[in-house]
Amino acid sequence: MVYAQHKIRSSDPRPGRGWGDAINLLAYCSQLRDDLHGVNGEVEAGKGQITRYANGQRTRFTFKKPFARTPNVQITPILSNRSGAFQSFYLYLLNPTEGPPVNETRFYLGIFSSVGNTVQFSYFANDVDGEDED
Numbered sequence: 001m002v003y004a005q006h007k008i009r010s011s012d013p014r015p016g017r018g019w020g021d022a023i024n025l026l027a028y029c030s031q032l033r034d035d036l037h038g039v040n041g042e043v044e045a046g047k048g049q050i051t052r053y054a055n056g057q058r059t060r061f062t063f064k065k066p067f068a069r070t071p072n073v074q075i076t077p078i079l080s081n082r083s084g085a086f087q088s089f090y091l092y093l094l095n096p097t098e099g100p101p102v103n104e105t106r107f108y109l110g111i112f113s114s115v116g117n118t119v120q121f122s123y124f125a126n127d128v129d130g131e132d133e134d
Contacts (some may be wrong), residue, residue, distance in 0.1 A: 073124040089113035
């Protein structure tokens with residue numbers, strides 16, 4: 001993981017913070033700098049939940065702070081009820097009628113499952129300056 005291999009400065013103002021769990025660190029950071037490659041990045045990590053409605057409507061999630069460019073978003077379901085019966089589901093990014101599923105300020109999710117099923121998830125959004133350059 002690049003976060004452990006290279007020196008990366010965090011904009012986290014709290015002194016004495018160790019690397020610890022990467023997700024916990026990134027939940028507090030909004031900008032990172034990779035000194036080895038000379039690139040800046042923006043990150044956000046968080047949790048949410050989505051419920052399947054009868055009409056199949058999408059759910060909008062807003063980032064805590066807008067990104068400079070459209071970020072990459074990764075969604076990971078949290079399977080918290082391990083003792084109950086498993087309900088099959090798919091989580092997916094869903095295009096709204098007015099544009100792409102992800103932009104600088106928000107993302108839209110859809111869920112394929114039985115009506116009323118609620119799934120918790122964690123998300124990780126990141127954008128690295130210069131990643132489109134070759």
